Amino acid sequence: MVYWYQKMEDPEQIDSPNVMLTVALYSSIWCTLYFTLCLVNYKRSYEWNVRLVTALHALTVTGLGLWCAFVQGPWPFTDAGGRSTPLQQQTICICLGYFLFDMSWCLYYQTEGPAMLIHHILSIAGLSVCAIAHWYGTELIACIIGSEASNPLLQLRWFLRETGKYETILGEIVDLAFMLLFGGLRIGVGTNLLYTYFNQDTDWLGRIGGSALYALSWLFMVNILTFACKKYTKKIKKWKASSADKHSVLKDNNISDKSEVVATKDNNHNVRARKVHQNGFITSKNIQNKYIGSVTEQLATDDVIEFSVSRTDVITS
Structure with a gap:
């Protein structure tokens, strides 16, 4: 790892083949981790193990992204559109390696719908451009934080469903936390980021990529809001029916004459x-x-x- 940081002190020294080798290395690491989990955790399904890898990736790149944005800089709301720092470049390569692995898994098992596949394709395309050009690192790191910060909650929700613990208070907390975090980051912060990005000295390619990811975030948000409306409308109706039924039983404990x-x-x-x-x-x-x-x-x-x-x-x- 130290070798890669030394090589990336000057972005001009890094050529595309070396970047692709770095991405292939990280992709093989994610793949190895998945197969290791399948061997160790053989009683669980393949999807269970791949979701563990997904959660670990989300925690890893979110942590690195937060360090890039809040500690190392530059700040994406004011200084986007420049060269990628070494840490930004490494984070992008880690993320790209994971998405290549996950895209291959999804295509092999055919578990995802069109929206998620489009999300993977856009992510791989954007990450590849940034990795090869050593550019757009600041704004892409912000996108990675917004996209991956809520992902562990999404995986936890799936694990709760698989273990029969979803219909509990913990399941309700996870659902609410995921929806609030997803909406707050992707729509709330994302809207502000896209607005400031267009007002900065940025080029058309970065603006197109940012707009595409923002539109995709709204597509997911609409699906989440639809799910939330159906879920809580059903719960409210069920609660009202239960309350009315109890009131009816208390009012008439016995069956009346004839x-x-x-x-x-x-x-x-x-x-x-x-x-x-x-x-x-x-x-x-x-x-x-x-x-x-x-x-x-x-x-x-x-x-x-x-x-x-x-x-x-x-x-x-």
């Missing part, structure tokens, strides 16, 4: 009566086995019948 209900027989030969209220909600009550007579005899042949019961019949909630 109420028309629908009875069903379960596997234990218990009779279950459902009373339909005027408000459309259903109150379910079990009729014990000691309730015998024509109703029980009819249930021996018909699983569902309509009948009338009075308050004196034996009914348990």
Whole structure:
């Protein structure tokens, strides 16, 4: 690693073949890590292991990107459009090596849709241009931070679903944190970055690349907002229905005289009566086995019948 930093002290000393060798080296490292996980963690699926690699890559390049932007500089909101620093160049090569590996994996297993494949193609194209030209490093590092910072949360969400822990408070926290971080970085900070980038002394190629990534971010954001609307609308409806059902049960604990209900027989030969209220909600009550007579005899042949019961019949909630 020290060798590469020494070679990159002067960007003019680095030619394209050496850059491609660096990218191939990092790609092979990500590939080796994946196959090692598959051997060690063989009880898990291939997707489980590749998502571990994805999360590790996101944490790595986000950490390097934050150091580039906040510690080493230059600042992307004021000094974009210049030569890439050695650390920026290394971060770009690490990221490009990963995307080449991940793109190959996605094509082989055919797990991703068109939007994600377009995202990979644009990322590989932009990273390749920056790596070969030793240019646009400042603005690309900002894009890497915005794109990868929320990725570990996305992978954690998938792991929770796979382990059956998604429908918990932790799953809700991860979902909300991911949506807020994604929207805040890609749309909030991204909008400001694109605006300031166009107002700086930057060229047309960088502006086209930035606009394409920004448009893709909005495509993902629309999908996230659609998911959020469906998810929380469903939860609200379910909560309202549950609250109304509980209120209906408390209001009418017993089936009223001569109420028309629908009875069903379960596997234990218990009779279950459902009373339909005027408000459309259903109150379910079990009729014990000691309730015998024509109703029980009819249930021996018909699983569902309509009948009338009075308050004196034996009914348990």
